[in-house]
Amino acid sequence: GSTALARKLLAAQEGSTLEQSQSALETAQALRAHGRGFTPAALEEAIATAAEVxxxxxxAEKALVRAxxxxxxxxxxxxxxxxxxxxxxERVKARRREAEASLQEARRFQREFDEAFAVAGSQAGDLLEREAKRQRLGVV
Incomplete structure (x- = not known):
């Protein structure tokens, strides 16, 4: 009854759209039409309900602002x-690039070492052959 109409009126008054304004007008007209049968207690209840709402x-507005x-x-x-x-x-990508560059550098050093080791092994073999030849020939 009156409480529902009062809530509807308050809700419509707080709105800002044309539909809500129209609803407020209709609710006010309904309250006026029914107002003749309202008792002072019913009016006080409607006012209290409106204040509560x-x-x-x-x-709710404060909660919305906080949210x-x-x-x-x-x-x-x-x-x-x-x-x-x-x-x-980006840091991970940079470190990966650094690690890949270090790996390439290490592989290059390994190839150079392997080449130098092969050359040294070949030279050592040549020296051993010469030394063996000298010993066979008795050259000191």
């Missing part, structure tokens, strides 16, 4: 975390 709306602040904070934290992750990915 306003208080709930104010609390928006929290959302902005979380979005900022998310952006920061994304940047940190991107930075770490």
């Amino acid at each position: 306003r208080k709930e709306a104010a609390e 928006e602040v929290d959302l902005q904070r979380l979005e900022g934290e998310e952006a920061l975390l994304c940047k940190l992750v991107a930075d770490q990915e």
Whole structure:
């Protein structure tokens, strides 16, 4: 009854759209039409209900503001975390490039060492042959 009509009126008054304004007008007309049968107690109850609804709306608005602040904070934290992750990915890529370059350098050194070792082995073989030849010929 009257409480529902009062809530509808309050909700419609707090809205800002044309539909809500029309609803408020219709509700006010319904209250006026039914108002002749309202008792003072029923009117007080409607006023108390309207005040309660306003208080709930104010609390909901505060909660919405807090939620928006929290959302902005979380979005900022998310952006920061994304940047940190991107930075770490770049560092990992850079270290991988460094490791690959070091590996290539190590492989180059290994090839050079293998070549030098082969040359030294060949030269040592030649020296051993000459030494053996000298000994056979008795040359000191």
